[in-house]
Amino acid sequence: MNIRELARRSGVSTATVSRALNDRAEVSEATRARIRQLATELGYAPNEPARTLVRRRSDTIGLIWDSGQEAQGLHNPFLLGLLSAVRTALSEADYHLMLLTTAGAEEPDGAYLQAVRRHNLEGVIVLTTPPDDRCLRTLAASTVPCAGIDTAFTGPRTVRVSSDNAAGAAAAVQHLHELGHRRIATVTGPLHLPPAAERLTGYRRACERLGLPVPEEYVVEGDFFLASGEAAARGLLALPDPPTAIFAAGDQMAIGAMHAAADAGLSVPQDLAVVGFDDIDAAALVRPALSTVAQDQRALGEAAVAALRSLLDAGPGSVQDLVHSYIVPTRLLVRGSSRRP
Template sequence: MAGIRELARECGVSVATVSRALNGHPEVSETTRRQIQEAATRLGYRPSQSARALVRGRTDTVGLLWDTGYEVTGRRHPFLLALLVGVKRALSASGRHMLLLNVDDNRHRSSDRAFLDIALQHQLDGVVMMGVDEQHPTMRTLYGSGFPCVALDLPVQGPRATYVTSDNYTGAAEAVRYLYSLGHRDIATITGPVDSLPAAQRLVGYEDAMRELGMTSRPEYVETGDFFVDSGYACAARLALLPERPTAVFVAGDEMAVGAMHAFEDARISIPGDIAIVGFDDIEAASLVRPALTTVAQDPIALGAAAVEVLLTLVDTPLPSVTQPVEAQAQGQAQASVDADVDGASDAMRGAESAPVALATASAGASTTSHASAKLKPQAPQPQQQSRSLLFAPRTVPTRLVERQSCAVRR
């Protein structure tokens, strides 16, 4: 296989001319460019990726921060695996590679700069974060540093960092309205851990839809699970023992919904005759259980595509000039925004005015009823800060209701 010097000798031109011709520079004539391209094909020339990266300042490689420790149950959730496929497919379509970064190895947590240093050492273009603890100091240093980062379902914010999530609020509200349309008035919910962004948004969507339709959200009708089967079973078992049992349950995750279905079956409560169930996610098991589960479908492929699209926008956005160290300033702003996103979720989703942001939100994937106030927005920087930092709005991907056999008209 010939190198660039051999190719230059073959064509009787300089190494610089070969480089310019193969990189599309306009000062090279079309005749010379065609001669060099034909010779490159004939000699089997392949450009050095490391050399191209050095010249372009890009490696076309994106890091994936994902805690793959198998002993952590959450890492085995089927929806996370579907998200990984979506991200990988979108990166491949954009001509980029993915590098999996170790998260479950304590050696990589030796300092707060650990992951930032790894990203810089590998000359990564950016980083996608999923299934990690975004509050860990190593993560906060990374996305607060100005290095391009996009997270999936994790409320991060920084000079060049934001997140992508499904329209959890609208999906939950749609599930409640659907149950209402079937005649149900006593609707319970099994939510995920409320310190999780998706769970918090889905709970607010449930509560607001109940209020909008004139129904009361009873405290005993709100159970908190952890997105997995066992917690869904335990929560449903408690609901089954209530003196005034609900006639329908919105479950904020399909795995919990499967557990809930088993609990009601064990309590001899028929589905959908005695109780209707709507899940969230549309994992493969949703169509395999009997009766098949009505659910709010997320689109992992669209989420992956949105995450990559946003990340590439961040990569192409220059870091603004700063008058103090970027990490120290950005971390403070990022954490304030993250805390506001989770702790103030209810206010933001109930129609709080959105601040001007650098990146406009857009929708991808399947269509559904939009709800502008459902999209969480980062806190607006103070006027004196706007020249020193950029905050990017999160991207929200629509959901859709998939009707199956776990719901029926209330008689």
């Protein structure tokens, strides 16, 4: 079934069929309804490549997920939830999603840009990709509209969306301080990633404001995954003056810290309080349930799509008048892993 056959059976021209299926005003409501009903009955589907050529639009947004992190990312519940939130927000805005990947160092600097042009993509959403990625820098320097979630990059048509990482970390430290803790350590994420660096900044600022000492050994870098949190906590608990509380920059690392405490014969929260970041599903399932800083995944996805649509609607000439940074609030969820020692 093609548009010519649909026009023949409808008794109208192919131009009228095209206008009806694209909600053009030149077609009466009765004709539009009749053509659409017949198209449904006959199983007609538009030729998308042809429509793209005619309309010069693909209604498709590319999603870039750091190729170096993909294998780990597939096991990261927060990133998977964020990906789902982006997909939902795009679908509600009537956009398709195309996942773009590269092979890393073997790819030319313009690999992302070539893919965008090859598939005639409207724009790109970048998910937690390091800002020093050379393919990303080339893309950001072009005129392609780009919205980055937890990715710091700059270009003529770029915008950044992120949670309020620093404020969330500060709230966790404030909570632990109010419980009476004065020796509060942190397990960070990879510090070349903006969310990890911002959470460390929030932790340090809160400690400084509260007059809490931060020995160098109280800051340990992890990788957002459970094993790194467990290893970091094991080292912290072995210190001559171990912390009484740990703020981990990711829930999986926080759960790993709870494992290390149990292995050391310590009780959470009586001997060690633990607070995480993200609020993944497992945070409420472990025992004791994990106190954490919750990120709003749906709001992040919706903000990224809204920001990208603003760039698309504005066009290259008036981008300077748009907001180039969207910050989504976080909230502290107090559960059983943190209470007065």
